[in-house]
Every structure is written in C-alpha cells, then in structure tokens.
Amino acid sequence: MTIRRASTERELDESGSVATERPWNVIVWNDPVTPMAVVVVVFRRIFGYPEAKCTQLMLIVHHEGRAVVWTGGRERAESYCVKLQVAGLQSTVERDA
Amino acid sequence: MAPRLFTRRRDGRIEVRLSADGRAFVGATAREVVAAEGDVGHAWGAALHAPIDPGRDADDPLAILSRQSDLASNAELVLATLEEATLTDAEAWAWFCTLQVALRSIAVANGLLDDDAWSAQSGPLVEHVQTIQALLFELARVL
Numbered sequence: 001m002t003i004r005r006a007s008t009e010r011e012l013d014e015s016g017s018v019a020t021e022r023p024w025n026v027i028v029w030n031d032p033v034t035p036m037a038v039v040v041v042v043f044r045r046i047f048g049y050p051e052a053k054c055t056q057l058m059l060i061v062h063h064e065g066r067a068v069v070w071t072g073g074r075e076r077a078e079s080y081c082v083k084l085q086v087a088g089l090q091s092t093v094e095r096d097a
Numbered sequence: 098m099a100p101r102l103f104t105r106r107r108d109g110r111i112e113v114r115l116s117a118d119g120r121a122f123v124g125a126t127a128r129e130v131v132a133a134e135g136d137v138g139h140a141w142g143a144a145l146h147a148p149i150d151p152g153r154d155a156d157d158p159l160a161i162l163s164r165q166s167d168l169a170s171n172a173e174l175v176l177a178t179l180e181e182a183t184l185t186d187a188e189a190w191a192w193f194c195t196l197q198v199a200l201r202s203i204a205v206a207n208g209l210l211d212d213d214a215w216s217a218q219s220g221p222l223v224e225h226v227q228t229i230q231a232l233l234f235e236l237a238r239v240l
Contacts, residue, residue, distance in 0.1 A: 032215040033204040035230050037237040038197055045190065045240065078160045081149050086167040088197030093150050 022096050024077035026070040029090040030061050042087045043069065046080065071096060102235040103189070110183040111239050120179055122228060123192065126199045127175035133202065134169045141202035171195050186240070193236045200229045 028039070036058055043054035047070060060067035070080050077093045084091035102119070104112045115123070133141035145168065149156045171191040178188050203226060209215045 031201060031204055031210065032212045033200055033209055033226055033230070034197065035233055035237070038193075038233050041193070041237045041240050042197075078149055078157060079163075082160050082164045082167070085147065085149070085164055086171065086198070087194045088199075088201045090147065090201065092148065094152060 023071045024074045024093050025068045025096050026077050026080045026084070027066050027092050027094060028057075028061050028069050028084060029092070030065045031090060034089065036062065039089065042084065042089055046083050046087065101238070102232065103239045105239040106183065110185060111189045112183050113181065119232075123196070123232065124176060124179045126229065127172040127179075127195050130172035130195050130198055130202075131169060131176070134165060134172070140206045141199075144202040144205035145198070168198060171198075189236060189240060193233065193240060196229050196233050196236070200226065200233065203229075 039058040039061060040051070040054045043049055043057055044051065047054075049057070057067050057069055069084075070077065074093070081091045081093045100114065102114050104114070106112055113120075129141070130145075133139040133145055136142070137146070139145075146161075149160050149164075172195045174188060174191040175195045178184055178192075181188070184192065203222075204210065204215075207218075207222060209218065209226075
C-alpha cells in the first residue's frame with residue numbers, strides 16, 4: 001500500500017510543480033582594521049577554497065564592503081557563519097534574493 | 098630582514114619565537130576575550146554577541162552556544178599554551194582566532210568601523226592595534 005500525504009498531493013495538483021526553497025547566503029563584511037592576509041587565511045581554512053578564490057573574495061569584501069562567500073542550505077550557512085565569527089570576521093546569513 | 102615570530106618546522110609544528118613581553122601581550126589579550134565572553138556588559142560585548150541572522154527576531158540558540166563555546170575554548174587554549182616553545186596547527190589557529198577576535202572587538206568598542214574613523218586615531222590605541230595586526234601577519238604566514 002502506498003501512503004501519500006494529502007497536503008503533498010494538493011500542492012502538486014495546485015501548482016503543477018514543486019518549488020525549491022531559496023538558498024541562504026553567508027555574508028562577510030568589511031572592517032578597516034582586519035589585515036587582508038587574515039581574511040584570506042580564514043577563507044582558506046574554513047571553506048577550503050583555493051588561494052586565488054580566497055584572494056578574489058577578500059578583494060570583493062575590501063572594495064564593495066561585503067561579499068557572499070558561500071551559498072546553500074540554512075543550517076550549513078549558519079554553521080559557516082558561526083565559524084567565521086569565531087575566527088573574528090563580521091559575518092551574517094541572509095536569504096538569497 | 099626582521100626575525101620571524103613564528104616559523105613552521107619540518108615536523109609541522111609551529112615554533113614560537115616571542116619574547117616574554119610578546120607572550121605576556123598575547124596572554125593579556127586572551128584573558129580579555131575569556132572575560133568578555135563571560136560578561137554580557139563587557140565593552141567587547143557588541144562584537145562578541147553580533148547576530149547571526151539580523152533578519153530574525155532571535156538567532157538559533159544552538160548556533161550562539163556553539164560560538165560562545167568556541168570563542169572561550171580558543172582563548173583558553175591560548176592561555177594553556179602560552180609558554181610552549183612550539184604549537185600544533187590547531188593551537189596556532191586558536192592563537193590566530195583569539196587575536197583576530199580581540200582586534201575586531203577593539204575596533205567595534207572604539208567605533209573604528211570605517212577608514213575615516215581609523216585614520217583619525219592616534220596614540221596607544223593605534224599602537225595596540227598595530228601590535229595585534231603584526232602578530233596576525235606573522236601567524237598568517239605559517240597557517
């Protein structure tokens with residue numbers, strides 16, 4: 001016997017498609033005292049990005065005041081945000097626009 | 098060429114070449130982070146208790162607990178390894194995070210939130226910040 005949730009059937013019937021949840025962005029904000037080399041090291045150790053990508057993200061933070069450094073599910077976004085804050089960078093999460 | 102304050106050895110450990118004064122400076126900084134983490138009224142509170150999601154009324158308590166625990170344990174690890182001749186990679190990372198947390202906390206507590214505010218500063222505060230920055234530069238080279 002197959003059990004299906006009534007709400008799921010109704011949602012499928014009404015929309016004809018299943019909408020996926022919008023992802024969450026991890027944002028790092030600029031500040032005038034944190035050395036650029038520090039930001040690069042933090043990105044490399046927390047996300048495991050290559051040096052060139054870390055440098056590119058650091059420059060976006062420096063020039064634009066903020067950068068999206070990771071995008072994905074909410075729990076992992078919050079976890080990354082906590083790690084960045086523990087490493088001393090100003091970081092927040094926000095839903096992708 | 099100026100001598101390096103931290104060097105990574107072949108066995109992977111990081112040699113600490115700080116003077117007694119340098120170690121005392123790092124120790125005082127770590128003690129301040131521990132004190133600030135345990136006191137919500139501390140001058141560094143605004144930086145240490147920043148919201149994770151400003152769009153929500155309340156942040157996830159588990160995420161906040163994780164941050165508080167990691168901040169305090171990093172700073173405590175610094176104090177526990179303050180007199181060591183060499184550090185493991187994880188211990189050096191704890192030193193790095195603690196110094197950076199202190200740097201950002203000092204910036205927030207003193208309103209140094211943009212380049213103009215920073216440029217207008219002088220005296221002991223600038224020297225203090227520059228000392229932390231120098232230690233961070235040196236640690237960044239070996240991490």
